[in-house]
Amino acid sequence: MPKLTIRDIAQLAGLSKSTVSLVLNNSPKVDPATRERVLEVMRSHNYTPSSAATALAKGRTPFIGMIVPGLTWHMVAAVNYGVASVIEQSPYEIILYTSTNEKDYTALVERITTSGLSAGLLVVTHDQPLDPLEKLHRSGLPVVLVNTLGTPSSLPSVQTDNYEGTRIALRHLVELGHTRIACVQGLMAYVCCQDRYRGYLDALDEAGISPDPGLTVDGGFHPPTVRERVSELLARPDRPTAIVAQNDSTAYAVMQAVIDCGLRVPQDISVVGFDDIASSADTHPPLTTVRQPFPEMGVAAARMLLRTIDGDDAGAPDGDAGAVTSGGTDAGTAGTISMPTSLIVRESTTGAPSKPFTPARTPATGPDTPPRPWSGLGPNISSQR
Template structure:
């Protein structure tokens, strides 16, 4: 049978309240009494319930994390970043996904009501932002990761989506690529607009207006990258580069281009966005805009840990920079070769 707090109290000749005070370091206790209780705890091998101790302290020492799905390509990096920080501070992580829609949300709400965690990290499942804002307003500390340009009414960690689009454009312009096909992300996401605006404005500053027909709405999937290329070919639209709004669609685009017999990067250079591990293993390896996803998870978790330690949550978003990673899917546009003049034979 497991040893209980009552067993410790009986052996030490004190009340259960006294044992609880020793465990939680609360209240003034006679030193000899406290030492006797600790000795009995050691003799009996009593291990207190982490939840019971947490409730006694007013904390569960658990952080909740709500995410749309674990299948998103960069989700593992964010999770690992958050776990690195949370576990280093002696906290646990309680993970909730939104895979089953309303059923998932009801399950999550029941855990909120039960006060099962001290604070919440969120990668917003679509349509839940208002509810999360209400939780924060009622006193639950919340930090949003990847705000998708929504600028919520609570702390967040974001990245420079617009600057990422600008860096992709500058790179392609430097390579002499003046007619890019853009395969965007989901239209309703703010990050899609920021990446496109940064890319389009940088080309405009160079005196080049993007052809609206060469902007194809994708959905961040490998297949949408293929569809974007196929659409351009069917419409007989010439392009010498592709900017895809994530690495999966960039990989699909590379595959579709190569299937036409064209060369990547010489005929068509391709740039992605995210820098997930997959990007290093496309053929050729993908030039892409690196999002610091693990660092974003770490930064958000540090905000919560700081709050638990007495530091107020910041009012302004923490924004981490993107970085262009150049690999082999981009190269200077070959210059047109002039046909050499025929050599005259000497008589």
């Protein structure tokens, strides 16, 4: 079915083309009833205006819309940096929208559509349903995901290799002599967490280590819960000698639980995180972690979107070394780009202790208490994925 034009919308609404154009341009000359009449016709026919043409008609450079979960999320600044480094070299500018998990962004997507300002849309995924975005993409507005959760979708997307990231972390610990390695899970409804846990189990199997179900802790990315569960784990006589966490903020809580129990990182318990957010280099000790290439993901997503806008959907963008591209589910999508992770080895991991250490006190208190892992990092380390 051919894409509808402004003239078609005008005929369906029983109005002139110029009136529909005024609605698309948010002109104050249109009365509310007429505006709603036009918008209802657009909604019922899944009409997406030509964003670039509308913006140029206003004498403006076309925009790229970008929806992020919230500016306080730890990965957003890094992703934004990568996106901006590409878009600022193009004819486009960026309009930034925020939509937290507590707000349904269906209305936001509708505003973006009817404003006619965006030539394409970049979205950092979170808990919002992807249906409105998939519908928008099918109607003609290019949409690309920075898929931090690994959520299944027919949309073009850039994500990271969560499975291999955990495998390389486990191989590092096994090479250091650890055989009792615990895993603190995040939110297992997220595909990224499922992939990280599969990587944990498969890496143990590859090392000839039988997984111990008692060494898997459900933390839910909630630091108080993590501290409680890990403290229980460390009270066992057969406690682990290493713990992998499914994000860095969880790893901070693990390190604090180790300190609470009068133990030491890494002499008694090695700890590995996932993400490599900026604060992880400044913990006490600095955190060994799996780096997600957030800036590079932003670069790849921005290039993919620009190529889609220009009508070139072939393959991975140039310059994304190591990225793996797979075909899209829908005809015309650019598929999925999977970016490689890397292990950043710092001071929170060391060789497995030859014998268990018996703490002098539990929990650690008093003037000689070791510093908290996030000492000096501020009071509000995010627990978001």
